[in-house]
Amino acid sequence: xxxxxxxxxxxxxxxxxxxxxxxxxxxxxxxxxxxxxxxxxxxxxxxxxxxxxxxxxxxxxxxxxxxxxxxxxxxxxxxxxxxxxxxxxxxxxxxxxxxxxxxxxxxxxxxxxxxxxxxxxxxxxxxxxxxxxxxxxxxxxxxxxxxxxxxxxxxxxxxxxxxxxxxxxxxxxxxxxxxxxxxxxxxxxxxxxxxxxxxxxxxxxxxxxxxxxxxxxxxxxxxxxxxxxxxxxxxxxxxxxxxxxxxxxxxxxxxxxxxxxxxxxxxxxxxxxxxxxxxxxxxxxxxxxxxxxxxxxxxxxxxxxxxxxxxxxxx
Amino acid sequence: xxxxxxxxxxxxxxxxxxxxxxxxxxxxxxxxxxxxxxxxxxxxxxxxxxxxxxxxxxxxxxxxxxxxxxxxxxxxxxxxxxxxxxxxxxxxxxxxxxxxxxxxxxxxxxxxxxxxxxxxxxxxxxxxxxxxxxxxxxxxxxxxxxxxxxxxxxxxxxxxxxxxxxxxxxxxxxxxxxxxxxxxxxxxxxxxxxxxxxxxxxxxxxxxxxxxxxxxxxxxxxxxxxxxxxxxxxxxxxxxxxxxxxxxxxxxxxxxxxxxxxxxxxxxxxxxxxxxxxxxxxxxxxxxxxxxxxxxxxxxxxxxxxxxxxxxxxx
Numbered sequence: 001x002x003x004x005x006x007x008x009x010x011x012x013x014x015x016x017x018x019x020x021x022x023x024x025x026x027x028x029x030x031x032x033x034x035x036x037x038x039x040x041x042x043x044x045x046x047x048x049x050x051x052x053x054x055x056x057x058x059x060x061x062x063x064x065x066x067x068x069x070x071x072x073x074x075x076x077x078x079x080x081x082x083x084x085x086x087x088x089x090x091x092x093x094x095x096x097x098x099x100x101x102x103x104x105x106x107x108x109x110x111x112x113x114x115x116x117x118x119x120x121x122x123x124x125x126x127x128x129x130x131x132x133x134x135x136x137x138x139x140x141x142x143x144x145x146x147x148x149x150x151x152x153x154x155x156x157x158x159x160x161x162x163x164x165x166x167x168x169x170x171x172x173x174x175x176x177x178x179x180x181x182x183x184x185x186x187x188x189x190x191x192x193x194x195x196x197x198x199x200x201x202x203x204x205x206x207x208x209x210x211x212x213x214x215x216x217x218x219x220x221x222x223x224x225x226x227x228x229x230x231x232x233x234x235x236x237x238x239x240x241x242x243x244x245x246x247x248x249x250x251x252x253x254x255x256x257x258x259x260x261x262x263x264x265x266x267x268x269x270x271x272x273x274x275x276x277x278x279x280x281x282x283x284x285x286x287x288x289x290x291x292x293x294x295x296x297x298x299x300x301x302x303x304x305x306x307x308x309x310x311x312x313x314x315x
Numbered sequence: 316x317x318x319x320x321x322x323x324x325x326x327x328x329x330x331x332x333x334x335x336x337x338x339x340x341x342x343x344x345x346x347x348x349x350x351x352x353x354x355x356x357x358x359x360x361x362x363x364x365x366x367x368x369x370x371x372x373x374x375x376x377x378x379x380x381x382x383x384x385x386x387x388x389x390x391x392x393x394x395x396x397x398x399x400x401x402x403x404x405x406x407x408x409x410x411x412x413x414x415x416x417x418x419x420x421x422x423x424x425x426x427x428x429x430x431x432x433x434x435x436x437x438x439x440x441x442x443x444x445x446x447x448x449x450x451x452x453x454x455x456x457x458x459x460x461x462x463x464x465x466x467x468x469x470x471x472x473x474x475x476x477x478x479x480x481x482x483x484x485x486x487x488x489x490x491x492x493x494x495x496x497x498x499x500x501x502x503x504x505x506x507x508x509x510x511x512x513x514x515x516x517x518x519x520x521x522x523x524x525x526x527x528x529x530x531x532x533x534x535x536x537x538x539x540x541x542x543x544x545x546x547x548x549x550x551x552x553x554x555x556x557x558x559x560x561x562x563x564x565x566x567x568x569x570x571x572x573x574x575x576x577x578x579x580x581x582x583x584x585x586x587x588x589x590x591x592x593x594x595x596x597x598x599x600x601x602x603x604x605x606x607x608x609x610x611x612x613x614x615x616x617x618x619x620x621x622x623x624x625x626x627x628x629x630x
Contacts, residue, residue, distance in 0.1 A: 109442040127424040127575060130564070196574045249445070259511045260442060261576050 001028050001190065004073045006087070007080030008032035008052065009043040011141075012104050012181055016077060017052060019182020026190045031073070033057035063090050070094035075189045078102045081115075084122045092129045098189060099126060099133045104181065106174070106242060106252035107137050107200055107260065113241035134194050137262070138181050139174030139202040139252050140242075142280045171250040174202035177275035187269050194268070200257040201265035203274025217248045316343050316505065319388045321402070322395030323347035323367065324358040326456075327419050327496055331392060332367060334497020341505045346388070348372035378405050385409035390504045393417045396430075399437045407444045413504060414441060414448045419496065421489070421557060421567035422452050422515055422575065428556035449509050452577070453496050454489030454517040454567050455557075457595045486565040489517035492590035502584050509583070515572040516580035518589025532563050 003020060007013040009032070020028040031053040034044055039056055048054050057069060059082065067090040070076065076091050077100040078084055084101055091099050101122045108116050126133045176184075184201035188194045215223075223240035227233035246252035254264050265272070318335060322328040324347070335343040346368040349359055354371055363369050372384060374397065382405040385391065391406050392415040393399055399416055406414050416437045423431050441448045491499075499516035503509045530538075538555035542548035561567035569579050580587070 110439040111443055124425040128426055130566075130571065130574065132574075197576070251445075256445065259445065259447075261512070 001026055001074050002031070002072060003028050003075045003077060003189070004031040004033055004055070004070065005077045005079065006033045006057070006082075007078060007102070008034070008047060009038075009041070010080055011143075011178055012079040015179055015182035016079060016185050017047065017050070017182065018179070019184070019186045021050060022183065023186040026186070028186070029053075031055050033069075035059070059086060063093065066090035067093035070096055074098065075100065077185070077189070079104060085125055088122065088125050088129060088131060092131045097132060098195060099131050100136060100185070100189065101126065101133065103135050103137050105137055106139055106246050107257045107262065108242075108245040108251050109260065112245050112249075113238065115238055116241075132195055134188060134196070135198040136185060136188060137198070137200050137257070138176045138184065139200070140176075140246065141178040142175055142204070142275075142277055143178045145175055145277075146284065170207045171247055172205050172207050173246045173250075173252045174200070174254065175204045175206075175277060176202045177280050180274045183272070183274070184265055184269075187272065188265075191268065194263065198257075198260070198262040199265060199268075200254060200262040202254075204277040205253065206277070215243065215247075217244075220244050220248060316341055316389050317346070317387060318343050318390045318392060318504070319346040319348055319370070319385065320392045320394065321348045321372070321397075322393060322417070323349070323362060324353075324356070325395055326458075326493055327394040330494055330497035331394060331500050332362065332365065332497065333494070334499070334501045336365065337498065338501040341501070343501070344368075346370050348384075350374070374401060378408065381405035382408035385411055389413065390415065392500070392504070394419060400440055403437065403441050403444060403446060407446045412447060413510060414446050415451060415500070415504065416441065416448065418450050418452050420452055421454055421561050422572045422577065423557075423560040423566050424575065427560050427564075428553065430553055430556075447510055449503060449511070450513040451500060451503060452513070452515050452572070453491045453499065454515070455491075455561065456493040457490055457519070457590075457592055458493045460490055460592075461596075461599065485522045486562055487520050487522050488561045488565075488567045489515070489569065490519045490521075490592060491517045492595050495589040498587070498589070499580055499584075502587065503580075506583065509578065513572075513575070513577040514580060514583075515569060515577040517569075519592040520568065521592070530558065530562075532559075535559050535563060 005013055005016060008017050013032075017030065017032070020030055030051075032044070032047050033055050034057060036056050036058055038044055039054065044054060055069065057066070059066070063086055066086065070090055071094050073091075073094065073096050075098045076087075076096045078087065079102055081102060088099065088101075101119065103119050105116070105119075110117055110120055123133070123135060180203060181201075184199075188199050188201065220240050220243050224237065224244065227237035227240060230237075250256065254266070257264060320328055320331060323332055328347075332345065332347070335345055345366075347359070347362050348370050349372060351371050351373055353359055354369065359369060370384065372381070374381070378401055381401065385405055386409050388406075388409065388411050390413045391402070391411045393402065394417055396417060403414065403416075416434065418434050420431070420434075425432055425435055438448070438450060495518060496516075499514075503514050503516065535555050535558050539552065539559060542552035542555060545552070565571065569581070572579060
């Protein structure tokens with residue numbers, strides 16, 4: 001199966017590349033679509049050494065040129081935040097058999113968060129073209145779910161942690177180890193049952209009540225109102241709206257996902273065990289947290305909700 | 316089962332009232348929510364004589380008052396084009412167990428037609444409130460699918476006919492007798508499998524190639540561009556966008572509905588036979604077409620795509 005990935009060097013992209021390479025059920029022929037200016041970057045060279053085809057791919061090229069480059073691709077996976085419209089058009093022209101747009105987040109209805117709505121707008125565009133697709137949401141990564149412990153035991157590499165949880169903290173929320181995202185993707189994109197479906201692939205479902213700070217529903221609504229139209233507060237706005245959705249409304253749950261029409265990974269792949277949160281936490285205690293991909297860390301830097309190691313602990 | 320209907324005297328509303336009354340599987344306790352100024356209208360009196368509870372219901376009343384009126388209702392069915400937001404809020408507060416918003420049209424993605432997008436926006440609002448719902452689309456009514464015959468044989472009561480079909484006319488399009496809408500609704504709202512689902516309930520699937528005029532895809536696109544922002548051409552705009560969707564894109568089909576995540580009535584109710592298009596046509600030849608409900612006819616009047624008996628035959 002020929003798979004092309006846009007964003008193969010990011011946090012999700014790396015997980016997906018590893019997940020596809022580790023698959024024993026299907027042999028994947030993987031191409032990474034890389035912008036010309038990044039072809040020489042160390043993480044691209046590293047991809048090449050793993051046997052990934054590196055394809056110079058410029059989203060500013062004409063649609064027909066992109067379509068020609070996508071010819072013969074079975075599955076196109078996008079895991080970076082871009083305007084996907086031209087890519088969707090090119091994929092349709094090229095006859096791509098399954099398009100996986102960039103979702104990979106918590107389950108949420110429309111009208112809560114502009115970032116989410118942009119993703120849904122991409123899906124609308126896909127559906128107007130009658131292009132076959134699969135939407136994959138994975139809940140919250142373990143890697144950004146940890147609080148800072150008073151003992152300091154998990155501070156090593158804990159460059160990012162969640163300094164406040166919303167509401168009472170007793171709303172269940174689905175989470176997945178970032179490294180499992182690719183394993184789920186490898187199963188999902190080879191499964192005819194998931195064609196033209198939304199998939200909710202997650203490992204762990206639990207409340208946040210054992211975590212420290214809480215943030216009331218009113219504080220979250222105030223936060224949304226305060227950050228919504230300020231481009232410099234974008235990450236805070238995303239965090240407040242995510243929190244509203246998963247901590248207050250309880251939308252990042254299999255029940256709500258089913259209500260929205262999702263299929264659930266645990267129903268389709270009961271044999272598949274994701275990394276448990278306990279194992280992840282044990283490992284973090286022992287070895288510290290694996291550093292996150294730089295671009296993602298850069299994006300999150302400046303958010304008052306997430307705090308980075310070495311930076312101020314209080315907001 | 317306690318059912319309340321808003322719009323019970325319209326074309327769909329009448330079919331739904333009759334469908335619920337005719338049901339042998341479930342006994343429905345039916346309330347018609349009627350605006351105060353319409354309580355004395357003959358068609359409301361007629362509803363009352365059929366055993367329907369008439370409830371004076373004013374959408375301008377405060378939300379809490381509406382919620383109090385909806386207390387105890389199991390299923391709330393809306394079949395008139397209104398801003399449903401306040402009704403959705405009131406239904407949620409009242410604990411309504413299933414909300415059926417006003418869809419009842421052809422299958423279509425977002426971003427093709429403003430009317431459709433407004434319906435989807437209502438669904439977004441429902442989903443943000445986590446209110447249980449069922450969306451029902453029924454394709455095109457037989458009653459507005461007939462061309463005018465040169466012989467004049469079906470002119471009697473053919474107050475409305477389709478004077479142009481789009482494209483090549485060889486795209487399949489799903490149709491249903493308007494009188495069957497209520498029979499489908501009676502099955503669907505008592506079925507746990509349809510909770511929080513989109514349902515495509517239709518009877519007949521065939522192309523339009525036997526019909527007369529055709530309208531090219533370009534003419535349709537021109538028509539959309541010409542009518543889109545003109546409030547006086549609203550019905551033409553709806554007709555062009557419907558045609559673009561069902562005649563050109565072939566979206567009013569079970570295949571495309573499945574692609575969008577719909578369930579299909581023929582899968583769920585294989586025992587249920589809708590009125591066939593042949594029977595409908597035979598009956599029309601013999602007895603003429605039953606007059607349509609006035610409000611609907613009024614709404615369509617002035618469209619250049621539909622032509623009314625007694626008015627100019629050519630545009």
